[in-house]
Amino acid sequence: MDQRKRTILVIAIAITIIAGVLSGFGLPFFLNNPEINLPTLDETTDTGNHGGTIGDNEDYTLVSISSDTVQDVIATLKRKEQYYREVKVERWGNEENRKSSIYTSLIWNDGEYSKVAVMDSRGSLQNCIIANGKVYLWYGSDKTWYESAATDEDIDLIQNIPTYEDVLALDRQSIVRAGYVTKLGSNCIFVEAKQEELGYLERFWVSVDTGLLVASETVKAESGILVYSMTEKLLSHLNSEEGTFALPDGTVLHRVVVVPEAEE
Numbered sequence: 001m002d003q004r005k006r007t008i009l010v011i012a013i014a015i016t017i018i019a020g021v022l023s024g025f026g027l028p029f030f031l032n033n034p035e036i037n038l039p040t041l042d043e044t045t046d047t048g049n050h051g052g053t054i055g056d057n058e059d060y061t062l063v064s065i066s067s068d069t070v071q072d073v074i075a076t077l078k079r080k081e082q083y084y085r086e087v088k089v090e091r092w093g094n095e096e097n098r099k100s101s102i103y104t105s106l107i108w109n110d111g112e113y114s115k116v117a118v119m120d121s122r123g124s125l126q127n128c129i130i131a132n133g134k135v136y137l138w139y140g141s142d143k144t145w146y147e148s149a150a151t152d153e154d155i156d157l158i159q160n161i162p163t164y165e166d167v168l169a170l171d172r173q174s175i176v177r178a179g180y181v182t183k184l185g186s187n188c189i190f191v192e193a194k195q196e197e198l199g200y201l202e203r204f205w206v207s208v209d210t211g212l213l214v215a216s217e218t219v220k221a222e223s224g225i226l227v228y229s230m231t232e233k234l235l236s237h238l239n240s241e242e243g244t245f246a247l248p249d250g251t252v253l254h255r256v257v258v259v260p261e262a263e264e
Contacts (some may be wrong), residue, residue, distance in 0.1 A: 003005065003059060006217075026067075027142065028030075031251040049108055050142075063076065064082045065178055065180060065189065066178055066179075067156075067177065067178045068172065069178075070178035070189060071167060071168050071170070073096055074167055074168060074189055074191075074206055075168055077206065077208065079211035079212060080158075080210040080256070081110070081111050082106065082111065082236060082237070082256070082259055083107075083210070083237065084106075084108050084234075084235075084237070084239075085107050085109075085158060085212070085234055085235040085242065086104065086160060086234070087230060087233065088102065088103070088104050088105075088106075088161070088185075088230070088231050088233055089102070089105070089132070089161060089228075089230045090102050090103075090133075090230075091227065091228050091229075092225075092227050092228075095141070095178055097228075102120060103120045103160060104120070105117070105158075105159040105160075105161075106118075107154075107155075108238060108245070108256075109238075110243075112131075113126075113129075113131050113160065113244075113254040114129070114131075114155045115162070115245045116128045116155070116158050118158065125139065126139055127140075127248075128158050129140070129152070129247070129253055130150050130154055130215055130243050131245055131254050132253065132254075133149065133150050134148065134150050135148050135149070135158075136253070136254065137156050138247075141248075142247060142248060143198045143248045144248070145247060147247060159167065160215065161213060161216065161230045162193070162216050162230075163164070163258075164204070164206045164211065164213060165189050166204070167193075167204050170193050174189060174193045174196070175192070175193045176194050176201075177191070177192040180205075181205070183214050183230065184205075184214055184215060185216050186205075186207045186209060186210075187207065187209060188205040188207055188208065189204055189205070189208060191203070191206075192204075198199055199220060199222065200218050200219065200220060200221060201219050203215075203216065203217045203218075203219075203257060204216050210235065211263075212235070213230070213232070214231070214232045215229075215230060215232065216229075217229045217230070237258075238258055239258060243255055243256030243258060
């Protein structure tokens with residue numbers, strides 16, 4: 001995601017706080033969202049810029065990491081190609097109300113092909129498939145869909161989440177902390193950056209195992225009040241039952257050939 005699009009995402013958070021209302025996708029969802037107990041910041045972040053190691057896994061090159069080097073390290077990560085995962089996003093309104101909007105995304109990914117179902121607590125559903133250079137979007141149980149050209153950022157924008165490309169797009173001078181930490185049971189690269197113009201601190205946890213964003217949050221720098229939170233609640237391998245990406249009329253856009261874990 002380039003700097004312009006990342007800034008748009010941050011500005012969207014600011015608009016949410018000012019308005020106190022987030023319409024999201026403006027759709028009624030039919031599923032209730034499971035609760036996720038978020039770990040506290042003290043449990044998951046390091047205390048400053050420092051070097052570190054990930055562990056004994058020989059797949060990793062153990063390097064020192066700091067605010068000056070973290071973008072270079074993240075740039076070497078390779079995203080997991082084939083997976084199913086569930087992600088929770090929560091946004092808060094103004095400081096007085098503190099009412100949040102909650103979204104749960106279910107994501108099936110096979111290389112360049114992705115299928116996403118985004119739900120919120122009001123009972124709305126948005127479906128999306130990214131395949132063959134196009135985005136196919138439809139709502140609920142609709143039998144018709146919208147179709148447009150796909151971009152590299154679409155899979156993350158549809159989920160309303162940042163990615164490690166957002167970290168790469170940061171002004172290096174804005175990065176105030178970085179290091180290796182454990183988050184939600186995953187070995188992660190942690191980055192904290194200050195957005196001076198909006199008065200926010202942005203935090204990112206990127207898995208060194210999968211290259212995927214495990215968690216992200218945005219807080220108001222002065223008060224520490226949380227205004228945006230994203231957490232990965234489940235990550236697993238695709239199975240054969242999830243291997244068909246089809247449009248509402250039954251048109252199959254892609255069939256997954258499941259790769260065993262050991263051979264991926």
